[in-house]
Amino acid sequence: MSQLETLINTSDENLLTLLSSLCQGAIAIDQECRIVWLSQQYRELMELPDNTEFIGQLVNDILPTTQLPRILKTGQPSFLDLMQINNQWCAVTRLPLKNPDGSVFGAIGFVFYDNLENLQPLFDKFARLKKQLVSENLLRISKYELDDLVGNSPALLKIKRQALRAAQLDTTILLLGETGTGKELLAQGIHNASPRRDAPFVGINMAALPESLVEAELFGTAAGAYTGANKNGRLGKIQLATGGTLFLDEIADISAAIQAKLLRVIQEREIEALGSNRLEKVDVRIIAATSRNLKQLVDKGLFRADLYYRLNVLPLQLPALRDRIPDIPAISSYLMEKIARESGLPALSLSKDALIWLQQYHWPGNVRELHNRLERACVMAEQELISTEDLGAEDLISTNETIAFTDLNQAKNHAEAESLQQALTQSQHNKTKAAKLLGISRATLYNRIKRLNM
Numbered sequence: 001m002s003q004l005e006t007l008i009n010t011s012d013e014n015l016l017t018l019l020s021s022l023c024q025g026a027i028a029i030d031q032e033c034r035i036v037w038l039s040q041q042y043r044e045l046m047e048l049p050d051n052t053e054f055i056g057q058l059v060n061d062i063l064p065t066t067q068l069p070r071i072l073k074t075g076q077p078s079f080l081d082l083m084q085i086n087n088q089w090c091a092v093t094r095l096p097l098k099n100p101d102g103s104v105f106g107a108i109g110f111v112f113y114d115n116l117e118n119l120q121p122l123f124d125k126f127a128r129l130k131k132q133l134v135s136e137n138l139l140r141i142s143k144y145e146l147d148d149l150v151g152n153s154p155a156l157l158k159i160k161r162q163a164l165r166a167a168q169l170d171t172t173i174l175l176l177g178e179t180g181t182g183k184e185l186l187a188q189g190i191h192n193a194s195p196r197r198d199a200p201f202v203g204i205n206m207a208a209l210p211e212s213l214v215e216a217e218l219f220g221t222a223a224g225a226y227t228g229a230n231k232n233g234r235l236g237k238i239q240l241a242t243g244g245t246l247f248l249d250e251i252a253d254i255s256a257a258i259q260a261k262l263l264r265v266i267q268e269r270e271i272e273a274l275g276s277n278r279l280e281k282v283d284v285r286i287i288a289a290t291s292r293n294l295k296q297l298v299d300k301g302l303f304r305a306d307l308y309y310r311l312n313v314l315p316l317q318l319p320a321l322r323d324r325i326p327d328i329p330a331i332s333s334y335l336m337e338k339i340a341r342e343s344g345l346p347a348l349s350l351s352k353d354a355l356i357w358l359q360q361y362h363w364p365g366n367v368r369e370l371h372n373r374l375e376r377a378c379v380m381a382e383q384e385l386i387s388t389e390d391l392g393a394e395d396l397i398s399t400n401e402t403i404a405f406t407d408l409n410q411a412k413n414h415a416e417a418e419s420l421q422q423a424l425t426q427s428q429h430n431k432t433k434a435a436k437l438l439g440i441s442r443a444t445l446y447n448r449i450k451r452l453n454m
């Protein structure tokens with residue numbers, strides 16, 4: 001029995017009744033993030049079914065948006081947070097439960113929504129600011145942790161280990177990898193595993209910004225800087241990320257002028273707002289990402305070599321999905337659960353053929369494409385088992401898209417991986433049988449599996 005359960009079980013019933021009567025909902029979790037106590041009012045507020053037993057369940061499974069695990073991790077209380085639960089503004093207080101030596105053994109959360117008239121101006125201001133941030137596309141909540149990168153393939157475990165180490169340092173990180181391999185997810189995970197986790201994570205897609213706006217977006221504008229600019233000036237994304245992390249996505253797609261300015265930010269840690277002649281010190285950790293071959297762009301003179309070396313301090317290469325085929329079943333079920341949860345559609349499963357197909361396809365769009373195909377399949381499927389047809393496999397075969405390779409080595413590796421996978425599936429992962437099917441020795445089979453990162 002955990003320390004918290006002991007405390008709750010041996011406490012006077014009146015203590016829990018008193019706690020419940022002080023607020024309109026209370027919940028306690030133990031060190032493992034499992035619910036140990038949930039007041040009746042909280043169940044009603046969250047509209048949780050009456051007949052379900054919540055005690056012992058992981059709090060995230062029941063309340064996906066809960067912040068209590070964060071309190072457990074940081075040991076820091078959050079005295080006043082505002083959140084909307086079932087269209088009702090609530091004030092939330094979350095406290096860590098600590099031993100005399102300071103170690104955390106649980107967390108407790110209280111929700112208040114009655115008699116909050118005095119807080120109304122605060123709610124209004126919060127709602128206004130949040131709306132403004134969202135409309136200006138500045139609010140990118142870094143909701144992902146490194147653990148949210150699903151997969152146990154050696155390639156993915158390696159990148160997670162590297163990312164965890166990189167998170168502890170304050171150096172610039174360059175995330176490389178094909179489109180849809182999870183670069184943004186990894187950037188958020190690094191931010192949340194770093195000492196900067198409580199400061200903002202501000203992302204900017206450099207390719208999506210018109211050239212004329214890049215400078216104002218990044219560096220902000222001084223008061224009265226130019227006609228059309230906000231007369232009070234506007235903060236740039238670099239200032240908004242102060243103390244936290246600035247994520248520069250699609251870094252290869254910036255003009256020579258912006259490359260020069262960015263170089264100064266990284267070298268001098270200083271910026272100059274548009275229309276200002278004052279230099280401002282900045283404190284941000286930069287994570288840049290690109291799906292292009294940056295080194296090749298440098299060699300062709302399209303990207304500044306000095307900026308490349310400044311960005312390339314700690315490069316992390318995300319593996320393509322086709323190079324971590326063993327992860328496909330786990331990622332697929334994770335994505336299918338997510339799709340069912342978000343869409344309210346019933347949870348479906350993959351047929352055997354569909355799963356084989358998923359492990360054989362070459363995934364040019366990586367995890368994003370996998371998500372899209374599964375989403376489409378969940379909508380299209382007419383039975384409980386998703387078929388290859390639901391995944392759009394037939395369209396590909398008819399359009400010959402599956403052989404859209406540009407690189408011969410890549411094509412060779414892909415064909416090899418496909419045969420190996422087929423043999424392994426057919427032999428139910430019996431390596432001796434698989435090697436026999438392929439006409440190679442067991443040792444060669446092991447070597448190929450290793451080389452192809454399967």
Ligand SMILES: Nc1ncnc2c1ncn2[C@@H]1O[C@H](COP(=O)(O)OP(=O)(O)OP(=O)(O)O)[C@@H](O)[C@H]1O
Pocket residue numbers: 148149150151177178179180181182183184185186249290291331334367368371
């Ligand atoms: N290992 C993973 N586990 C779970 N979901 C993942 C994983 N990798 C990627 N995803 C999901 O795939 C989608 C694409 O990921 P993300 O946007 O991070 O890719 P990206 O490499 O930044 O793409 P782009 O280069 O096109 O910007 C997201 O929905 C993300 O949550």
